Amino acid sequence: MTQLQKFTETFGGTDQRWLLSREGTDTAETVTLDHDSWDDKVVNGRLKGGEPMKAGSGGTAGKMIPYGGTGSLAGFLLNDVPFRVGGGDKVAPMLNRGRIAVKYLPSTVAVGATLAAGARFKLVDVTV
Numbered sequence: 001m002t003q004l005q006k007f008t009e010t011f012g013g014t015d016q017r018w019l020l021s022r023e024g025t026d027t028a029e030t031v032t033l034d035h036d037s038w039d040d041k042v043v044n045g046r047l048k049g050g051e052p053m054k055a056g057s058g059g060t061a062g063k064m065i066p067y068g069g070t071g072s073l074a075g076f077l078l079n080d081v082p083f084r085v086g087g088g089d090k091v092a093p094m095l096n097r098g099r100i101a102v103k104y105l106p107s108t109v110a111v112g113a114t115l116a117a118g119a120r121f122k123l124v125d126v127t128v
Helices: 035-041
Strands: 027-035 052-055 064-066 076-077 090-095 097-101 121-126
Touching: 027 035, 027 064, 035 064
Parallel strands: 097 121
Antiparallel strands: 027 090, 052 064, 052 076, 076 090
């Protein structure tokens, strides 16, 4: 199914407190999100920037799925992305390096999370 239907959307208001550095923001990797895996993360027709992700396997091989604390953390959705439940897979920017404030991520990630090959993060537990 395609996501090329006509619709209206509003931009702005993205909470990016989770980004503690600019590193990697200008060279984000383009990835494909497995649509069915992300349905539970949609809020007001969007996936929130900062959602952690990992590489899929089996039926989702070659695509990114939500990171839920197991497996290897590959990266974070760089910014909010429009996402329609019932639509098709979505191409999105993935941040794969930099300093990350885990406190402000939309989903839980431990400071000691296992990183995927190629991911270069400093996961920080901020107190502010």
